[in-house]
Amino acid sequence: xxxxxxxxxxxxxxxxxxxxxxxxxxxxxxxxxxxxxxxxxxxxxxxxxxxxxxxxxxxxxxxxxxxxxxxxxxxxxxxxxxxxxxxxxxxxxxxxxxxxxxxxxxxxxxxxxxxxxxxxxxxxxxxxxxxxxxxxxxxxxxxxxxxxxxxxxxxxxxxxxxxxxxxxxxxxxxxxxxxxxxxxxxxxxxxxxxxxxxxxxxxxxxxxxxxxxxxxxxxxxxxxxxxxxxxxxxxxxxxxxxxxxxxxxxxxxxxxxxxxxxxxxxxxxxxxxxxxxxxxxxxxxxxxxxxxxxxxxxxxxxxxxxxxxxxxxxxxxxxxxxxxxxxxxxxxxxxxxxxxxxxxxxxxxxxxxxxxxxxxxxxxxxxxxxxxxxxxxxxxxxxxxxxxxxxxxxxxxxxxxxxxxxxxxxxxxxxxxxxxxxxxxxxxxxxxxxxxxxxxxxxxxxxxxxxxxxxxxxxxxxxxxxxxxxxxxxxxxxxxxxxxxxxxxxxxxxxxxxxxxxxxxxxxxxxxxxxxxxxxxxxxxxxxxxxxxxxxxxxxxxxxxxxx
Numbered sequence: 001x002x003x004x005x006x007x008x009x010x011x012x013x014x015x016x017x018x019x020x021x022x023x024x025x026x027x028x029x030x031x032x033x034x035x036x037x038x039x040x041x042x043x044x045x046x047x048x049x050x051x052x053x054x055x056x057x058x059x060x061x062x063x064x065x066x067x068x069x070x071x072x073x074x075x076x077x078x079x080x081x082x083x084x085x086x087x088x089x090x091x092x093x094x095x096x097x098x099x100x101x102x103x104x105x106x107x108x109x110x111x112x113x114x115x116x117x118x119x120x121x122x123x124x125x126x127x128x129x130x131x132x133x134x135x136x137x138x139x140x141x142x143x144x145x146x147x148x149x150x151x152x153x154x155x156x157x158x159x160x161x162x163x164x165x166x167x168x169x170x171x172x173x174x175x176x177x178x179x180x181x182x183x184x185x186x187x188x189x190x191x192x193x194x195x196x197x198x199x200x201x202x203x204x205x206x207x208x209x210x211x212x213x214x215x216x217x218x219x220x221x222x223x224x225x226x227x228x229x230x231x232x233x234x235x236x237x238x239x240x241x242x243x244x245x246x247x248x249x250x251x252x253x254x255x256x257x258x259x260x261x262x263x264x265x266x267x268x269x270x271x272x273x274x275x276x277x278x279x280x281x282x283x284x285x286x287x288x289x290x291x292x293x294x295x296x297x298x299x300x301x302x303x304x305x306x307x308x309x310x311x312x313x314x315x316x317x318x319x320x321x322x323x324x325x326x327x328x329x330x331x332x333x334x335x336x337x338x339x340x341x342x343x344x345x346x347x348x349x350x351x352x353x354x355x356x357x358x359x360x361x362x363x364x365x366x367x368x369x370x371x372x373x374x375x376x377x378x379x380x381x382x383x384x385x386x387x388x389x390x391x392x393x394x395x396x397x398x399x400x401x402x403x404x405x406x407x408x409x410x411x412x413x414x415x416x417x418x419x420x421x422x423x424x425x426x427x428x429x430x431x432x433x434x435x436x437x438x439x440x441x442x443x444x445x446x447x448x449x450x451x452x453x454x455x456x457x458x459x460x461x462x463x464x465x466x467x468x469x470x471x472x473x474x475x476x477x478x479x480x481x482x483x484x485x486x487x488x489x490x491x492x493x494x495x496x497x498x499x500x501x502x503x504x505x506x507x508x509x510x511x512x513x514x515x516x517x518x519x520x521x522x523x524x525x526x527x528x529x530x531x532x533x534x535x536x537x538x539x540x541x542x543x544x545x546x547x548x
Contacts (some may be wrong), residue, residue: 144457
């Protein structure tokens with residue numbers, strides 16, 4: 001059967017179960033878009049930037065757990081997507097990125113062909129999990145299959161495929177692309193499971209630290225059962241929030257470096273890390289003293305013991321490993337330990353709340369007004385970092401997204417992608433003005449797609465986190481942090497969004513309820529100068545590793 005290269009790309013998407021693709025049409029990818037227009041099965045979300053397209057694919061993948069697709073042009077188009085691909089890699093998101101390339105005869109010649117780029121394949125390889133090139137139309141089915149498997153295999157991540165434009169137009173007689181299912185999960189080593197089970201069975205004061213890998217494996221229910229069976233307190237990474245409902249009595253949550261937990265760590269007699277790398281920003285760059293003995297479960301063998309030495313390392317799928325432990329580990333719990341977990345759970349929240357000032361009312365009204373199953377996306381901003389990442393409770397997996405690379409502005413496209421992927425759930429974005437303006441054009445995409453998105457935009461007139469850093473550590477010398485901002489209410493309305501402004505904490509609840517009456521996106525600006533300051537807002541350390 002004769003098919004063009006563009007048609008083979010869309011056929012590969014369908015074979016992998018991809019039903020939505022994000023991107024921008026270009027002279028170097030138009031055959032792919034034309035095939036999408038002519039053949040059913042893959043919906044196009046036309047975005048305003050390639051950066052936004054890749055970010056939306058990332059958000060779609062995180063919110064749904066499904067493989068997501070993004071299509072860009074070569075050269076500047078692919079380069080525009082690079083930052084969002086790096087974000088998707090940091091978050092371990094399964095994303096397939098297809099980009100155009102100059103004509104086959106001119107690939108790697110650096111002769112100035114339209115939209116040509118120096119060593120584009122290597123650039124994409126550096127920001128993602130892998131990059132591949134289908135140099136001929138005949139190579140497209142096998143290359144797409146390889147990329148789709150790689151994107152979902154082991155630790156997921158974005159994989160890019162380059163296809164020269166003449167090979168997208170060219171027709172060949174090719175076999176129908178067979179279904180491309182996700183790779184089978186990696187079973188854990190039985191010997192490691194037995195060693196871990198022996199340690200767990202002897203423990204009376206265990207702690208679990210669970211990350212995004214547990215959620216990616218679909219292991220939330222198994223983790224809950226294990227925690228309840230052995231009486232373990234559960235800490236989470238930022239990506240692991242929601243693996244256990246944060247109103248569950250065993251869920252301490254995303255408070256791992258709080259000094260109030262020092263004696264909890266000191267009394268712990270078993271530390272179980274599941275699906276987490278124990279990242280630097282979540283452990284004071286590995287200065288945090290974690291209890292021993294330590295058991296770590298991760299899909300990637302080379303991550304075992306990389307950041308902290310472990311007594312038992314288990315390479316394998318987190319859900320399968322937890323299920324295997326449940327078959328072996330007996331029920332046991334220590335009443336004094338459970339009381340200490342409950343005490344620390346209350347204490348860390350109470351101390352964090354005491355820093356919020358008027359924003360405590362905003363926090364409570366947000367949680368009371370948003371549905372329990374709402375997806376919360378937090379960008380890098382003072383309110384999101386101070387309380388959105390810890391105190392705004394999350395109750396289910398895949399219900400919270402954040403920039404894993406900690407780059408500002410990523411939340412905009414992540415939230416739109418999440419809203420498109422989960423159209424029946426409400427999505428709330430906690431953003432700051434500095435990050436929001438970097439991606440404000442994508443409001444047009446949100447309106448176009450009628451995304452069920454509520455943007456809570458905290459306006460402090462610039463880069464608040466960096467302003468706090470300069471005030472605290474550079475004698476108050478502010479440079480490059482105070483910025484001119486637009487009238488956000490009028491700007492949002494010009495895009496077609498419903499919009500309103502909060503000037504006192506009491507106004508948040510009623511305005512959010514009003515916003516929820518609108519089917520499409522809404523923007524609520526919070527004037528932080530009018531609402532007032534937080535008592536103790538988040539300020540980053542002047543040095544990333546204390547004492548160095």
